[in-house]
Amino acid sequence: MHRKFSIFLVKPSHYDADGYVIQWYRSSIPSNSLASVYGLIAECAAAKTLGPDVDIEIDACDECNTIVDIKRIIRTIRAAGGGFVGLVGVQSNQFPRALDLARRFRAADIPVVIGGFHVSGCLSMLPELPADLKEAQALGVSFFAGEAEGRMATLLKDIDSGQLKPIYNYLSAMPDMEAATLPILPVEIVGRIAGTYASFDAGRGCPFQCSFCTIINVQGRKSRYRTADDVEGIVRANAAQGVSRFFVTDDNFARNKNWEAILDRLIELKEVHGFKIRLLLQVDTLCHRITGFIEKAARAGCGTVFIGLENINPESLAGTKKRQNKIWEYREMLQAWRRQGVVTYAGYILGFPTDTPESIARDIEIIKNELPIDVLEFFCLTPLPGSEDHQKLQAKGVPMDPDMNKYDLEHVCTGHAKMSKEQWQQCYRDAWKRYYTLEHVETIMRRARASRIHLPKVGNALMYFSGSIGIEDVHPLQVGVVRRKVRTHRRSGMTLENPLIFYPRRGAELAKSGIQWLRLALRYRAIRKRIARDPASYDYTDEALQPVTAEHPDHFVDHYADKIPKTHGAPAQRAPAAPAVAVEA
Ligand code: B12
Numbered sequence: 045m046h047r048k049f050s051i052f053l054v055k056p057s058h059y060d061a062d063g064y065v066i067q068w069y070r071s072s073i074p075s076n077s078l079a080s081v082y083g084l085i086a087e088c089a090a091a092k093t094l095g096p097d098v099d100i101e102i103d104a105c106d107e108c109n110t111i112v113d114i115k116r117i118i119r120t121i122r123a124a125g126g127g128f129v130g131l132v133g134v135q136s137n138q139f140p141r142a143l144d145l146a147r148r149f150r151a152a153d154i155p156v157v158i159g160g161f162h163v164s165g166c167l168s169m170l171p172e173l174p175a176d177l178k179e180a181q182a183l184g185v186s187f188f189a190g191e192a193e194g195r196m197a198t199l200l201k202d203i204d205s206g207q208l209k210p211i212y213n214y215l216s217a218m219p220d221m222e223a224a225t226l227p228i229l230p231v232e233i234v235g236r237i238a239g240t241y242a243s244f245d246a247g248r249g250c251p252f253q254c255s256f257c258t259i260i261n262v263q264g265r266k267s268r269y270r271t272a273d274d275v276e277g278i279v280r281a282n283a284a285q286g287v288s289r290f291f292v293t294d295d296n297f298a299r300n301k302n303w304e305a306i307l308d309r310l311i312e313l314k315e316v317h318g319f320k321i322r323l324l325l326q327v328d329t330l331c332h333r334i335t336g337f338i339e340k341a342a343r344a345g346c347g348t349v350f351i352g353l354e355n356i357n358p359e360s361l362a363g364t365k366k367r368q369n370k371i372w373e374y375r376e377m378l379q380a381w382r383r384q385g386v387v388t389y390a391g392y393i394l395g396f397p398t399d400t401p402e403s404i405a406r407d408i409e410i411i412k413n414e415l416p417i418d419v420l421e422f423f424c425l426t427p428l429p430g431s432e433d434h435q436k437l438q439a440k441g442v443p444m445d446p447d448m449n450k451y452d453l454e455h456v457c458t459g460h461a462k463m464s465k466e467q468w469q470q471c472y473r474d475a476w477k478r479y480y481t482l483e484h485v486e487t488i489m490r491r492a493r494a495s496r497i498h499l500p501k502v503g504n505a506l507m508y509f510s511g512s513i514g515i516e517d518v519h520p521l522q523v524g525v526v527r528r529k530v531r532t533h534r535r536s537g538m539t540l541e542n543p544l545i546f547y548p549r550r551g552a553e554l555a556k557s558g559i560q561w562l563r564l565a566l567r568y569r570a571i572r573k574r575i576a577r578d579p580a581s582y583d584y585t586d587e588a589l590q591p592v593t594a595e596h597p598d599h600f601v602d603h604y605a606d607k608i609p610k611t612h613g614a615p616a617q618r619a620p621a622a623p624a625v626a627v628e629a
């Protein structure tokens with residue numbers, strides 16, 4: 045008999061401090077986890093995995109841009125007579141929200157499977173299930189640990205036959221990425237991302253050993269890559285539905301051993317076949333050493349690059365085993381991207397063991413003066429479940445915040461040898477203020493003009509980063525366009541607010557943030573216009589734009605001269621160290 049099997053995939057968001065789900069009319073970054081799992085289930089649907097008479101129907105949403113209609117999902121699965129809810133790519137900070145959603149579905153007896161880094165990281169690194177996973181298990185939720193490529197059919201068959209197991213653990217066997225199923229999402233879902241970006245991972249796994257990182261313990265230390273043919277397949281499948289912008293989610297695309305074949309193929313698709321490809325890449329701080337990498341990336345359509353700078357203090361980098369970051373090459377690397385007109389975003393982590401409020405303030409001023417970075421984003425060093433840091437603290441019984449919702453890299457979750465929790469949290473807030481002063485925003489725009497980088501592009505990126513913290517009070521990686529709050533979607537344990545209080549306050553909040561965004565946009569536009577009108581702006585220069593030569597050595601390095609390890613290629617120490625730069629109060 046012909047029947048349906050109905051699958052709903054939800055990528056959960058997480059809660060703000062008031063217990064409301066952080067979601068928007070349009071979110072800013074696509075979820076690659078959702079695209080990967082969707083692609084795998086679409087493949088099973090096409091292959092009629094559950095038999096020729098069973099139609100597998102899939103619906104998917106990213107909660108960052110869509111309100112999850114719990115009742116409709118329950119109705120649809122019941123009407124189909126079979127199916128399940130997959131909570132996809134659930135990070136630690138999203139686990140409390142995932143659990144609240146699961147609770148509702150399990151109360152209606154709908155099967156629920158949770159996958160993603162929290163489940164995989166905990167199963168990989170902890171001796172026993174932590175309390176939140178046990179709570180989910182008690183509700184009858186199943187876990188999927190490890191990667192699902194080549195394993196989805198087994199799961200679907202188990203659910204369909206009522207044999208769903210409590211845990212699917214594939215962490216010991218990483219699937220090959222060559223010719224692996226392609227990540228894809230229908231255009232209606234991609235269209236809910238501002239700028240209509242799709243995503244794909246061209247590789248997984250990493251050989252390095254940064255102690256704060258979960259990736260190595262979940263995806264392994266052996267790198268696996270997609271081929272140029274696969275990437276062409278992803279581009280063509282998206283182009284067929286009018287999508288041509290991609291966020292390549294590899295933690296470091298420069299480490300992908302197929303980078304050149306992939307970029308060459310993208311260049312061919314662009315230049316010979318007329319595909320209008322735009323790429324957003326993530327790379328490390330050594331990518332400029334690879335001959336032709338930056339030039340080819342730009343030709344293939346890369347207009348923006350995320351760089352894992354992490355920190356500029358060599359002591360901090362060594363302490364966390366990030367020895368591959370060579371600070372004496374940062375300026376050269378950033379200048380190489382600028383020469384290709386690419387906008388640079390750099391991530392900076394606060395709270396390494398040697399950090400103090402004074403050293404953080406000093407380091408940010410050094411960056412502003414000496415490194416030509418466009419957008420800088422800050423994170424608190426966090427013992428993420430699945431990382432070596434978390435495992436060690438747990439084993440030693442060091443207190444860590446029990447609320448997983450806070451593991452979003454914006455909250456301080458454990459102690460620090462030199463700062464109180466409050467000081468550290470304040471450092472995080474101050475770091476944004478310190479970097480995004482109007483004065484420094486103008487400097488960045490002047491540098492962009494001098495480097496012939498598209499001024500509005502840099503201006504808009506700066507506005508979006510400073511506004512997400514200053515106006516929306518969320519990290520730019522989580523921000524979107526126009527915040528949504530659903531009164532009834534509040535964290536479990538928190539009381540629902542009276543509609544007469546909730547709705548007028550929401551109206552006032554929306555009006556306030558609208559006005560604040562408008563004011564910020566006008567301020568940045570005034571700066572941009574001032575620079576555009578200034579004929580001398582093309583000749584602007586400063587320390588950060590100076591090339592590093594024998595005559596003009598990079599005295600950025602001098603600030604840390606006594607801390608640079610004596611490794612191959614490191615500059616000879618030029619003690620005594622230069623006096624510290626002035627730090628604004
Ligand atoms: C791209 C990315 C983002 C993107 C998009 C998110 C996404 N998940 O696609 C953006 C920029 C938004 C993002 C933001 C953040 N991210 Co992020 N992100 C990544 C990154 C680099 C790649 C994710 C990815 O595509 N992986 C590949 C997919 C296919 O793997 P996967 O999610 O594990 O899914 C597979 C399996 O788990 C399984 N699976 C997953 N779900 C399900 C569900 C079912 C039903 C089944 C059967 C199987 C299944 O099948 C999938 C295919 O094999 C990862 C690191 C990494 N290498 O994965 C970090 C990572 C996931 N992010 C992390 C963090 C901490 C964050 C932030 C909190 C802060 C930050 N600075 O990064 C914010 C959170 C904001 C938010 N609202 O999401 C951590 C999470 C660690 C943890 N324990 O929680 C990671 C691991 C990086 C790290 N620092 O260690 N991130």
Ligand code: SF4
Pocket residue numbers: 250251252253254257258259260295352
């Ligand atoms: S932080 Fe980046 S370089 Fe370090 S281990 Fe993780 S993926 Fe590799």
